[in-house]
Amino acid sequence: MNNAILWGGLAAAGLVLVGCASLPSAAELDAEALAMVKSSFREQGIAKLDRIEQDLAQKACSSDRQPDEATTKRIEAEALASIKWPANGQYLGDWREGEKLAQNGRGMTWTDAAGSPSGGNCYNCHQISKAEISFGTIGPSLYQYGKLRGVSNPAAPETAAIVQYTWGKLWNAKAYSACSGMPRFGHAGVLNEGQMRDIMALLLDPKSPVNSQ
DSSP states (O other), X not given: OHHHHHHHHHHHHHHHHHHHHTSOOHHHHHHHHHHHHHHTOOOBTTBOGGGGOOOHXXXXXXXXXXXXXXXXXXXXXXXXXXXXXXXXXXXXXXXXXHHHHHHOOOOOSTTSOTTOXXXXXXXXXXXXXXXXXXXXXXXXXXXXXXXXXXOSOTTSGGGHHHHHHHHHHHHOGGGTOTTOOSOOTTTTTSSOHHHHHHHHHHHHOTTSHHHHO
């Protein structure tokens, strides 16, 4: 009787092992999930399938674990190298246009014509102007952004570091934080260089409502 129980238990264990051995690996499951996602999308208008392709940063930061130190440094280094600084050295545009961009969340949908300008949608994540009472809190408040950092004259040499940092953060935020959730406005082509200057002016111009109120 005992032998029968023993052999029965061994047989059951063998079946469990066979079943476990046939389960797909984590890599296989990831591949199946990716294939399922890709099959659920189709190209239409300006929305192409390359939008669901992940680069190193997106793959590393969408994992259930934070990337290791070496990967983090690589992401940030590559992002920093990708930043395109203003060709003429002019960082600031018109803050009034910047405010319009901050309020505008439109753009890059399949119904938009190729080359149509997009908005920055800044208020979706940040407080910026005191006059706007509806804003998101995913990101930190940017109210008095330039004033708090001592930018009374954005062209002064002593403000160069914060001006360049702000441009870089807008262009590709992953240069300063590998898994930043901030859109890569310049890198992804959401904003063009002129629009970037206008957003910069909204944040740094002493006359902007961000800094003057």
